[in-house]
Amino acid sequence: MAARGLAVACGALALCLALARATNPGFVVRITQAGLDYAHQHAIAVLEKELAQLKLPDISGDFRIRHVGKVRYEISRLDLRSFHLPYSRISLVPNVGLQVAISNAFAELDGNWRVKLHFIRDHGSFDLNVENVYIKINLKLGSDAAGKPTADTADCSTRISKVRVHFSGKFGWLYNLFDRAIEPRFRDMLQSKVCEIVASSVRSELQPYLRTLPVTARIDAKAGIDYSLVAPPTATAQSLDVGLKGEFFSLAHRSAVPFPPLALAFPPDHDRMVYFGASSYFFNTAGFAYHAAGALVFEITDSMIPKGVEFHLNTTTFSAFVPQLEKMYPDTPMKLRLSAPSAPFLTIGPGGLSLTPVVDIQAYAILPSSSLAPLFLLGLTSNVSAVVDVKSGHIVGSLKVGRIKLSLKHSDVGTFQVRTLQSIMNIFASSILLPRLNARLDQGFPLPLPDRIQLSNILVRFHQNFLLLGADVQYQPRGPR
Structure with missing residues (x-):
């Protein structure tokens, strides 16, 4: 019986390993x-x-x-x-x-x-x-x-x-x-x-x-990317395909991603030396990892407002939209705390990459004691599109925010017309939040490249559920020691 139980256990383990091997890759490298x-x-x-x-x-x-x-x-x-x-x-x-x-x-x-x-x-x-x-x-x-x-x-x-x-x-x-x-x-x-x-x-x-191919790449203090192979490379009549896990993870605590990668239908392109297929799973695990790491929180104070903007972040400014603020907290500085209640989820299609993030905006009055008095909680949604490119072996990008929609989720200062805040929140998003996000995206995320490889003649195309990057490669040998 013991031997039979061991055989069953070994069979179950083999099945689990086979299923793990059968997992779709989140990132594919094709060498033509x-x-x-x-x-x-x-x-x-x-x-x-x-x-x-x-x-x-x-x-x-x-x-x-x-x-x-x-x-x-x-x-x-x-x-x-x-x-x-x-x-x-x-x-x-x-x-x-x-x-x-x-x-x-x-x-x-x-x-x-x-x-x-x-x-x-x-x-x-x-x-x-x-x-x-x-x-x-x-x-x-x-x-x-x-x-x-x-x-x-x-x-x-x-x-x-x-x-x-x-x-x-x-x-x-x-x-x-x-x-x-x-x-x-x-x-x-x-x-x-x-x-x-x-x-x-x-x-x-x-x-x-x-072995110089990085199977894990540290991005910053919060997250890394898992580029380990999910199966041995596959040779076809026209290319060598390498399936990678393609998954972002939190450095503090790695947890299972609650959604699976989808199969990628690679087009028969062979004009470039190498192609990278970055699936929507790849990008969505980034949002999941940063959300799990508590990194999708952003605070705005008056000192962050650009010099060209003709207002301050205080109750005097906001009393034009919420009149009761001037009575309850006259001429008091404010703070806005932006956070994502859930990880952002993006979609990729032939038309490009887009997402509709949901953001909570908690407004506070900063009291003379430096303690915070909650004022109101807004829900913000907006259509966001992205431009993607490759720079120095990194996927880089920039976001463009469409029209913002606000809703009042809670108020500690009484009711008010949320739509009147639309214009000022647009200014905060375009002048403060977006430039900071785009500065981070411009640093990019490293592609899985072995040592001393540089990319040129970059091609960027969007397909259903994945981004296709094509490039020619150039090997840079080490100089004389």
Whole structure:
């Protein structure tokens, strides 16, 4: 029974993990063939340098040559002068990963030879050209327990079609010895060493670079973004898609988001190297996280009113709309406390990004003792639209507020006509609140980019339930140390 219970528990755990894996991503990164080609150029340059530093061991053995006898040979001090990879391509292998095919590669090396035949000993040097080298590399892409991308060499094969050697001196039997005894051993050794270098380069260069992708990004003192992979990257015939969690969270207390991400219907765009799909879920978790962190509270005092505005935030100004204020609190400074009773919820469609926030405005009189006397509580709603762009690897934006609608939710000073406050609240929103919000949005939120990547040729489009950002990329190598 205990074993059966353990099996049931393990099955339930596996089901939970499968369901977690099946969750729709809140953010999708699509790398097109153009993006892969660009990355491939840099990867091949690195691999070429790695292969040029390949160290080959000495070769020795015995071989019997007809009419000559048994020859003892040694090939030593093999020095690889160069290894060139002039032609290569990277291909997407659907549901598998990536394949790199290198053709017509060639290498040049030299070394020393030494032979012993009966009582005869001889030695010299040689030059060797390895031509028509074909290398095929299959890369398996995945993700680790932390949600970071991984890459490994699933398969590597090397084929050498032609080896030409030139010995110092003219010894015909040396060529025969090389062709029949040394060349097969050298060919097998070089083919094996090339794949060793490929696997080592993937582990030492590609894998550490992929780990520079930030799976969590701290935005400010209140919130961060979870960019961990929800599943291994998926290769299709035209692109490599990476599904990320794409979820904002409160740094003080992370809680479950009460709404799920929706599936994103990516358009078949391939003009840019990379595309980012930021879903409405992504943006709405931002509102949820900041609301949970208590960050959606804003206070306005008289000192914050711009100099060009011809009034002060006090009961004298507001008595024109609420006459009883002048009697109850004559010429008293005021404070407005704006807060969101619930997290703002936005929608994204072909026409753009919009939201209708609900804001509570609590008005206070600031008494001589610095204590606050509540005056009235207003409810504010407005249609808000957004302009979105990408700047320095960050999603940035600005808000535009439409006409404000007010309602009186509670009053400690008696009834009054709320619509008369409409104009002054418009001034507070456009002159104080909006500039501060837009200044924060202009700082932006970081995109999930690995180290030393810059974006250019930015494209911004709105689709149903998600924002599509397209860009070309440029890799900025580190300068000399």
